[in-house]
Amino acid sequence: MFSKVLKWACRVLLGLVLICAITYGVFSFLFHRHLDKSYAVTVRDIPIPGDSATIAAGKHLYEIRGCGECHGADLRGRLIVDDPGLGRIAGTNLTYGKGGLSADFDNKAWLRALRHGLNAENKTLLLMPSQEFARMDDRDIAAIIAFCKAQPEVDTPNIPTKMGPVGKVLAVLGKIDLFPAELIDHAQQQPAMVVKAPTADYGRYLSASCTGCHKPGLTGGDNPVPGGPPVANITSTGHVGKWSKDEFITALRTGNTPEGKQLQAKDMPWTMTARYTDEELIALYLYLKTL
Numbered sequence: 001m002f003s004k005v006l007k008w009a010c011r012v013l014l015g016l017v018l019i020c021a022i023t024y025g026v027f028s029f030l031f032h033r034h035l036d037k038s039y040a041v042t043v044r045d046i047p048i049p050g051d052s053a054t055i056a057a058g059k060h061l062y063e064i065r066g067c068g069e070c071h072g073a074d075l076r077g078r079l080i081v082d083d084p085g086l087g088r089i090a091g092t093n094l095t096y097g098k099g100g101l102s103a104d105f106d107n108k109a110w111l112r113a114l115r116h117g118l119n120a121e122n123k124t125l126l127l128m129p130s131q132e133f134a135r136m137d138d139r140d141i142a143a144i145i146a147f148c149k150a151q152p153e154v155d156t157p158n159i160p161t162k163m164g165p166v167g168k169v170l171a172v173l174g175k176i177d178l179f180p181a182e183l184i185d186h187a188q189q190q191p192a193m194v195v196k197a198p199t200a201d202y203g204r205y206l207s208a209s210c211t212g213c214h215k216p217g218l219t220g221g222d223n224p225v226p227g228g229p230p231v232a233n234i235t236s237t238g239h240v241g242k243w244s245k246d247e248f249i250t251a252l253r254t255g256n257t258p259e260g261k262q263l264q265a266k267d268m269p270w271t272m273t274a275r276y277t278d279e280e281l282i283a284l285y286l287y288l289k290t291l
């Protein structure tokens with residue numbers, strides 16, 4: 001009797017292991033289908049000026065668009081995710097030093113990465129939030145590229161990407177935005193120049209950097225980083241709706257909110273928003289008030 005029960009328990013256990021293995025196999029297959037998809041895009045070439053005013057504008061954009069959070073302040077690259085379940089993903093060394101961009105990474109390659117989320121083989125990059133940069137105007141995108149190309153070479157060890165099983169499953173289920181090329185309208189034409197002014201219109205343009213966490217409608221929700229706190233609603237129906245312009249500026253520069261909360265920079269990157277100019281923060285404030 002006892003050995004019969006044991007036999008059945010073993011069979012059930014084996015069955016479960018088999019089901020798990022098959023399920024993981026299916027997810028792994030689907031994951032690679034996303035990775036292997038090739039995109040036929042026409043990268044529109046634009047001039048990249050190299051003057052010092054453009055490079056200075058590019059430095060500011062590099063900081064406020066969050067490039068440094070993943071590629072490092074000096075562009076040397078950074079390990080962003082390192083977890084046995086999620087995987088290991090590093091922001092590329094964006095200089096032309098060892099472990100960085102190859103010598104043939106030209107302006108078109110920069111534009112392909114930033115506006116289309118694609119690598120040299122026209123396949124999607126991983127985790128690089130190009131969907132937030134795809135609509136930036138020609139002047140801004142050219143300034144960022146000019147700044148990056150003007151930085152000194154840094155040598156770093158190359159950290160190959162390795163996705164873990166949990167990371168693959170979350171990406172296939174669409175719980176993390178891992179495949180930027182899938183989130184971009186590749187046929188869109190970006191404006192040559194948006195007007196920079198303290199207006200809601202300019203605020204909408206800037207808010208692309210907030211949508212990755214606060215969601216496209218900026219109403220917040222689940223944190224895109226597994227285990228992170230819920231992301232706040234920053235439309236007029238949330239706390240921001242009750243804040244004055246000055247309170248908003250203080251909150252985004254110090255992390256202190258009028259409700260007495262200290263936002264943690266690792267959850268809400270206020271060290272990045274602290275670098276926005278007054279004009280940029282006012283524009284964001286005015287835009288959020290319209291939502």
Ligand code: HEC
Pocket residue numbers: 062065066067068069070071080089090091092094110113114118119120124125126127128129133144148161
């Ligand atoms: C959330 C993190 C994150 C942010 C923010 C980010 N990147 Fe990336 N970026 C990555 C990762 C990860 C890769 C490597 C992707 C890969 O190898 O598939 C990458 C790759 C790149 C590449 C190399 C593409 C290639 O073909 O090798 C360029 C160029 C680049 N990023 C530029 C930028 C610039 C400029 C900004 C800011 C406007 C920026 N990135 C912001 C994570 C980020």
Ligand code: HEC
Pocket residue numbers: 206207209210211212213214223228229230231232233234238239240251257261263264267268269273284
């Ligand atoms: C990396 C993810 C991330 C990005 C990018 C991000 N936020 Fe946040 N933000 C959060 C999280 C998470 C919270 C909630 C933190 C908490 O509750 O401790 C938050 C909270 C806030 C708050 C406080 C809201 C409240 O009710 O107290 C404001 C205001 C805010 N974010 C504005 C912005 C703006 C504006 C941008 C774009 C320029 C932005 N955030 C970009 C993750 C992000």
